Amino acid sequence: MLPGGEPSPLSWLHPVFALAATGLLAYAASLGLRSRERGGAHLRPRHRRLAPMAACSIFFSFVFGIASTLWLRPDLELAQSPHFKVGTALVVCLSLAALVSRKIPTLSSARLLHPAFGLAALLLAALQIFFGLRLLRL
Ligand code: HEM
Ligand code: HEM
Numbered sequence: 047m048l049p050g051g052e053p054s055p056l057s058w059l060h061p062v063f064a065l066a067a068t069g070l071l072a073y074a075a076s077l078g079l080r081s082r083e084r085g086g087a088h089l090r091p092r093h094r095r096l097a098p099m100a101a102c103s104i105f106f107s108f109v110f111g112i113a114s115t116l117w118l119r120p121d122l123e124l125a126q127s128p129h130f131k132v133g134t135a136l137v138v139c140l141s142l143a144a145l146v147s148r149k150i151p152t153l154s155s156a157r158l159l160h161p162a163f164g165l166a167a168l169l170l171a172a173l174q175i176f177f178g179l180r181l182l183r184l
Contacts, residue, residue, distance in 0.1 A: 053183050057118035060110045061178055067103035068171045074100040075168050078161060097147075097164075101140050104171065108137050122181065129177035132170055139167035 077093035080086045111133060115122050124130075143163035149156035 053121060054118040057114050057183070060107065060114040061182060063103075063110060064107035064178065065175065067100065067107050068175065070096070070103055071100040071168060071171055075164055078164065098144065101144055104140055104167075105137060108133050119181075121183075127177065127181060129174060129181055132173050132177055136167055136170040136174060139163050139170060143167055 074093060074097040077089045077096060081088075081090040081093055111129075112124065115124050140163075143160055146156050146160045146163060150160055
């Protein structure tokens, strides 16, 4: 926090990092979906490798957003924004997608549920950009 309760310029780090994490998630999702197309099976290992990294980046963005609000944005109240609620739903959906992915080899419904949770998470991540922009000090 800067003297006088002004938001610190460091508070830009969370939005920039989270935007990159959202881009990585979108790319990982496209690999997963394209891996189902004819001739796309070779993309599956790249999806398996990148998707957990994308999920971890999003989980980190959530914690980073809370820390940033607490320490760098004295003008904001913690956990009062739609951005917080959508972020929580995003973390839940992504965790479910990650958990269900482990069942894909043995449970046929997991092949439907996994991309469904993943795409819901991607939609929520896109919504996060919209609600996040409203919190920016421009
Ligand atoms: C996609 C993953 C994202 C997650 C999980 C996430 C999560 C969070 C959380 C939990 C907070 C605390 C909010 C509160 O307590 O009310 C926060 C704050 C904030 N978020 Fe995000 N966010 C994400 C993306 C973004 C993006 C893309 C932007 C900008 C376009 C953004 C802009 C902000 C801003 C401006 C704050 C206030 C703290 C600060 O200025 O650093 N967020 N975020
Ligand atoms: C972000 C949205 C996501 C989408 C749209 C998506 C989509 C897909 C699709 C379509 C498949 C192929 C399933 C099949 O036909 O057998 C797949 C497989 C897989 N996904 Fe995802 N996924 C997403 C996120 C994730 C995440 C977050 C993780 C892990 C943290 C993950 C881990 C895996 C794994 C390990 C497989 C391979 C399972 C196997 O073949 O044994 N995915 N995904």
